[in-house]
Amino acid sequence: MSKGRVVVELFYPGYIGLEEGTAYLVNIESRISVIKIQNHLRPLEILDFDNSIVETHTEKELAVQLKNSDLSISPNNNIALRYDNEKVFKVIDYSNTYYKFFTPRSYTQLIMSFEVDDVGCSDEFEYYTNVLERFISLYRSLTRDIKIRMPNELLDKDLVIRVDAISYTTEELKLPPEERLTKPAEFDLKIHKVKFDRQELNLPEVNHNISKCTEGMITLLNSEYKISDAEEALLKAFEEAKLNNNYKYTLLESFIAVESIVMKFVNEIKIQKGVSKSKLKEYKTEVGIGYVLNIELPLLLDLSDEERKIIGNVNNIRKKRNSVVHEGEDVSKKEAETALNSAIKLMDMIEEKQNNK
Known part of the structure; x- marks a missing residue:
């Protein structure tokens, strides 16, 4: 076993209203961790009704590509929406019957750092969930910023968790935990886990009888049912x-x-x-x-x-x-x-x- 430090990177949904570059000590039952607001991000989400993923199967692999690789915005057939004269928060390209939405989203890049007894045991990496839950719950309590949801409520979001772990040197083990955790170091972050949104919510499947419910909708709409x-x-x-x-x-x-x-x-x-x-x-x-x-x-x-x-x-x-x-x-x-x-x-x-x- 080799005691060391685990670093976890996560792009968290929403704009966490704390200054970029600030780091915070998280104390959970006397176990010290660090979480840092690395960056505020504005990735672009595209909803394209005239696009799909095209699969190409071979004996050895599955290749995927877009049916329509042109994701540009039509210069003459678009609507750009602003909020209080600030940055554009949505663009609608209506050049085709099946239009496209372009929506910037807010994310916060978080870097978490905590100690483990064995850097070779990937199960210990999951401690980041405790650190994240503690940090987000206290942030929400302090700011009442309910737009930032708790980790267990992010069922409709895709999350990529990247991790690296390095063993401490003999000299580093002599330092206090907070110094070891904040000491600059080179990390090679790799994907540890991908949490997909609840895809079953988007599948074209239902539990009811479609024919029966089609008739039922007609009946209800022709009535004054409240x-x-x-x-x-x-x-x-x-x-x-x-x-x-x-x-x-x-x-x-x-x-x-x-x-x-x-x-x-x-x-x-x-x-x-x-x-x-x-x-x-x-x-x-x-x-x-x-x-x-x-x-x-x-x-x-x-x-x-x-x-x-x-x-x-x-x-x-x-x-x-x-x-x-x-x-x-x-x-x-x-x-x-x-x-x-x-x-x-x-x-x-x-x-x-x-x-x-």
Whole structure:
């Protein structure tokens, strides 16, 4: 084993608002690392609707090239957009039916440096994720710059992580860690890992029956159907679960959907039985969702054992939601999935009750 220093380079999405060339000590449980704002970058992203990747297969290799290698901007058929007379932030080339977008993006070149016990063990290189998470979380807390997303939220970004590691000399080992980590040295950075965006989000595939949903869209568009608050919240819960992997907000949005549809449904029944809207409004804050779920809903409806079980599962979501909001508890993936599925079953149950009135 050879103790040494690992250097990691990463182009991080967004403009991290700190001065170029500044370096920061990151202390995680007494382990010192360094992260440096190397440079602010403005790479160009091109969206070309009249282009594609052409594959050429041979026995030995796969060659790729662009169908149209001309990525220039038409001098006479373009729109350039500026923000407050600053630099151009988008160009649209409309010279063809299938147009092109040119969009500069903001990135920040970060250089991280930390020590490992064995420079030959690539598993130790992954410590950069701890350094990055600590640095970005503190930056967001200090600046409230929510445009800079947390590392675990960069699901739609391609990231290239380049790494090099060098062993310390006997003399360097005598220095304090912060001096060893900031000492100038020559590095040969090579690709260690490539994190691709979630390509499944861009694939032309769906989980629903296209023919059936095509007919359904025609029916909905010819009606005056309005999406309810509960449906909006449920879609948001799906987004948090499937796109963002945010299990806390999956559970919270699932419960918002439940609370919305249950309160609306129960109040409609009360009005049908002669309770005035003014009285419902007067006692709105006196009747909590826990009481409505466990007392009023079973009292107002003829429930099967399976339906009572559904309500019991939803009540568990309510309890977990209270622990999350008031005690800061975490939510596991399994708990989030259970919450989402329970919310769907309750909404389906209430829809069936409404249709059978």
